[in-house]
Amino acid sequence: MNKKAISFGKISLNVKKTQEEDDEVSSTSGFGTFGRTPIQEHKEIEEIADDLENQHVHQVMGIKNFGKKAKNFDVEAMVEEARKSAQEAAKRKLEEEASKSDETEKPSSSSQNDDDEDDEVIGPLPPPNLKQDEEIGPPIPADLNSKASKKGKPKGSDNEDSYDDLSGSDEEEVLTLEKRIPNSHEVEMQHGTKAVVALAVDPSGARLATGSIDYEVSFWDFAGMDASMRSFRTLQPCENHPIKALQYSTTGDSILVVSGSAQAKVLDRDGFEVLECVKGDQYIADMAKTKGHTASLNSGCWHPHIRDEFMTCAQDGTLRLWMTENPKQHKAVIKPRQQGGLKTNPTACAFSRDGNTVACGCYDGSIQMWDHRKNFVNTTTLLRDAHQKQTEICSIAYSYLGSYLTSRGNDDTLKLWDLRNFKKPLHVFPDLFSRYEQTDCSFSPDDNMIFTGESLQRGQDVGRLRFYNTKTFELVTQLEVTKSHVIKAIWHAKLNQLFVSCGNGVVKCYYDQKRSLRGAKLCVVKTHRKKHSVEVMSSQQIITPHALPLFRQEKLRTSKKRMEKDRLDPLKSRRPDLPITSGQGGRVAASGSTLSSFVIRNLGLSKRVDDEQDPREAILKYAKDAEENPFWVAPAYKKTQPKAIFQNTTEDGDGPSDPKKPKT
Structure with missing residues (x-):
């Protein structure tokens, strides 16, 4: 055989061809030739150039025919040695050699059929003058080749691995499901103190939005946060209405806010x-005649493919489709009905993955679906007793492939449905207590698991997030999240991270160090640095070197010394009053807590009066002192009172006066 060129198809080895056919193949293999066919003299020139190149390689590296020609082997001796080694080797070594030979070497053996023209040959090209009975490399014994072919390849296929070999057995699949959950590390974010009942992640995984019953919505940017995990913006978009649902649009440029009011709002990425959707007229009986909702909203979501369309459901018994171009009037209205024809309130709504189906879960326990491409008059799928009547269906979610549906209800159950046989659930997962109307459920990105949160009951200490297998319906694992209720959970397929909101205002992010990308991993590695405030001098310093000591100002080189000095000054530091170390009644005790004690301490007696002393004697004791040093009445009239002039009764001053004597 002549030398062949390497082509980008299968490299085939055909030993039955004649010398003339090999010459034709060698001239047409590979990419072929362009333009005129080369002449024979050109081939001779190439052969001479190849010989010169081989000589140069031999001089430099000591190797002849590098990549061009193969060495000659003694085939019979090598076959005997291989047979002896195969008989002496153990079974385990046979399996290892078979696996290694399949991966690294694929030599041709004499037992192979000459008609297999499609077998792949990997390695250097065969020598040019190879006969039909010659082989390349040590051949594999027949018994070893048969065992290797039986163990290495499944039944019914020669060159492809079966699904069982790739995925493993059923027991290994259960273990791999648990390992697929990204929960090796966790990060905690504090939204507030009340329950976080709304959670949304950007489709690209760059931002997170959380909403709570404390009326606030917080925005988190993973690229801008550090290890402190603080939100960059918190606002109250709907005033005093609790936030019930949040969802980013398919492009991630806007976010839908569903609150307790009758009007939904759309915010941009920065909040x-x-x-704002229009509010309907509550005095009109027919809800189809109003332009908007007339009661508080329950849920809402974006269309998966139409960028500007979203849907809301409310307590007025309607679902409404909106377009962002015209928020003053709804695009379409859907009215779900009960068994007897009366209206019922939809508590959860969702679009299918392809956007062709609108589904909602109602308060009467039914799940109803409509075709998005037709008029919303009759339901395409209706299941009355999906959940217990007079209980809210918290959430409904479609699988990524679109063939399964899961629903979460306040009747403490989680149900898995097959949309191809939508009459009975595939399985019912009981004993899942739900306290909130926003407790949701969802599928894993590979549709092999469904997960939901669980609220705390009496006697329980830790809220859990449960994962179930969609094929065997067994509990895969459960994550102990926090000492509160677990409400919302999102498994982001692009980041491979889990976001869980809790009843104590905490939002946790679970990720795997190896299989998760970006997201919270960007924040953990950033250290929190405290920003130093720049101090600005309010007044300029006047330098007077020859001033008198009285007016001289001390020159402070640094602001630290000035702050220390001002700290010691009680006026500049605004030191509060020091506490009283003695006495009772606090600071009032210094002057008296009552008016009588104040008079006694400041105006009255300076000495204490004993209770056993006679009060008359105690007063008369100060009579002489009162005459000599008057304090009460006499000093007040001393300046204004005239001096008293008294008439003598007699001339001598003795005896009674004469009444007949005229007065002078």
């Missing part, structure tokens, strides 16, 4: 309001 600024883009639009």
Whole structure:
């Protein structure tokens, strides 16, 4: 055989061809030739150039025919040695050699059929003058080749691995499901003190939005956060209405906010309001005649493919489709009905993955679906007793492939449905207590698991997030999240991270160090640095070197010394009053807590009066002192009172006066 060129198809080895056919193949293999066919003299020139190149390689590296020609082997001796080694080797070594030979070497053996023209040959090209009975490399014995072919390849296929070999057995699949959950590390974010009942992640995984019953919505940017995990913006978009649902649009440029009011809002990525839906007329009986909702909203979601369309459901018994171009009037209205034809309130709504189906879970326990491409008059799928009547269906979610549906209800159950046989659930997962109307459920990105949160009951200490197998319906694992209720959970397929919101205002992010990308991993590695405040001098310093000591100002080189000095000054530091170390009644005790004690301490007696002393004697004791040093009445009239002039009764001053004597 002549030398062949390497082509980008299968490299085939055909030993039955004649010398003339090999010459034709060698001239047409590979990419072929372009333009005129080369002449024979050109081939001779190439052969001479190849010989010169081989000589140069032999001089430099000591190897002849590098990549061009193969060495000659003694085939019979090598076959005997291989047979002896195969008989002496153990079974385990046979399996290892078979696996290694399949991966690294694929030599041709004499037992192979000459008609297999499609077998792949990997390695250097065969020598040019190879006969039909010659082989390349040591051949594999027949018994070893048969065992290797039986163990290395499944039944019914020669060159492809079966699904069982790739995925493993059933027991290994259960273990791999548990390992697929990204929960090796966790990060905690504090939204507030009340329950976080709304959670949304950007489709690209760059931002997170959380909403709570404390009326606030917080925005978290993973690229801008550090290890302190603080939100960059917190606002109250709907005033005093609790937030019930949040969802980013398919492009991630806007976010839908569903609150307890009758008007849904759309915000941009930074939290600024883009639009607000109109409120309907509550005095009109027919809800189809109003332009908007007339009661508080329950849930809402974006269309998966139409960028500007979203849906809301409310307590007025309607679902409404909206377009961001016209928020003043709904695009379409859907009215779900009960068994007897009366209206019922939809508590959860969702679009299918392809966007062709609108589904909602109602308060009467039914799940109803409509075709998005037709008029919303009759339901395409209706299941009355999906959950217990007079209980809210918290959440409904479609699988990524679109063939399964899961629903979570306040009747403490989680149900898995097959949309191809939507009459009975595939399985019912009981004993899942739910306290909130926003407790949700969802599928894993590979549709092999469904997960939901669980609220705390009496006697329980830790809220859990449970994972179930969609094929065997067994509990895969459960994560102990926090000492509170577990409400919302999102498994982001692009980041491979789990976001869980709790009843104590905590939002946790679970990720795997190896299989998760970006997201919270960007924040953990960033250290929190405290920003130093720049101190600005309010007044300029006047330098007077020859001033008198009285007016001289001390020159402070640094602001630290000045702050220490001002700290010691009680006026500049605004030191509060020091506490009283003695006495009772606090600071009032210094002057008296009552008016009588104040008079006694400041105006009255300076000495204490004993209770056993006679009060008359105690007063008369100060009579002489009162005459000599008057304090009460006499000093007040001393300056204004005239001096008293008294008439003598007699001339001598003795005896009674004469009444007939005229007065002078």
